Amino acid sequence: MKLYDLELSGNCYKVRLFCALNQIPLEVYAVDYLAGEHKSGAYLALNPLGEIPLLADGDFLIRDSQAILIYLAQKHQLTEWWPQEAKSQALVAQWLSFAANNIARGPNDARLHDLFGISLDVASARQNALSCTNILDNHLATHRWLVGDTPTLADIACYPYMALMHQGGVQANSFHHLTRWMNDIKHMEGFITMPGIE
Ligand SMILES: N[C@@H](CCC(=O)N[C@@H](CS)C(=O)NCC(=O)O)C(=O)O
Incomplete structure (x- = not known):
């Protein structure tokens, strides 16, 4: 899984922290924020909001740190983190x-x-x-x-x-x-x- 990331972003850090706590392997790709890579045509094709974080799991793309956390917890059946009740x-x-x-x-x-x-x-x-x-x-x-x-x-x-x-x-x-x-x-x-x- 690839995380489109910015080191100084707290939203990206939520995803990195959750993966670290649960030993979920993550390929971290540093978006060139200062150069505006997140507003480039190539990036907007992945996330039309032009925001990071964005997670790519194969062809599946999910944006928004909260949504990414839910996806990761559900995918890995970490039900203590994302209760089912x-x-x-x-x-x-x-x-x-x-x-x-x-x-x-x-x-x-x-x-x-x-x-x-x-x-x-x-x-x-x-x-x-x-x-x-x-x-x-x-x-x-x-x-x-x-x-x-x-x-x-x-x-x-x-x-x-x-x-x-x-x-x-x-x-x-x-x-x-x-x-x-x-x-x-x-x-x-x-x-x-x-x-x-x-
Ligand atoms: N609701 C989103 C907010 C994401 C967000 O605002 N990301 C910032 C960096 S922390 C961003 O990409 N800002 C660029 C922009 O809004 O143009 C989330 O939780 O991931």
Whole structure:
């Protein structure tokens, strides 16, 4: 399986991390982002959104980090990561949506502004980041993992941009449940890091 990847992308890191934790072999192809390879005709033919990550499993192409995580877990029957029971699966999906929407418009956007100089409403992004932080910290005060008693795709999808939040000018230090959870993820067997996550 080939991952169209960018080392500094938290969305790509979700896929690399999940594969590392589960010993899923992955051919990582570094997209030349600065040269705009992801907007080239050849790449747009693979992903018309012009975004990374993109996974190619033979002829099968799947974009969006959340969708890729589901595909990998289902393909490898990693049902502890992607529960098959209706309520648990729906709860994981709820957090995948939180990652793709709330976290993307919060810590992810604040980092895009501060680290990559993207023009956007950074005050609003930081406000959204704080809101994500509060929601996660409150939930994690009474739950070790986001869903159930073991880590799931929900934890993998929400982790990267929360761990990179300091690069968008928002500190997580005073949110003790959130930092405890991030620390637990770091101590998982097979954990790999990315630039910006100490
Ligand atoms: N919902 C997508 C978002 C992917 C995304 O925004 N990728 C960024 C890099 S992290 C990208 O390719 N941006 C290029 C662009 O939007 O032009 C996911 O979770 O994979």
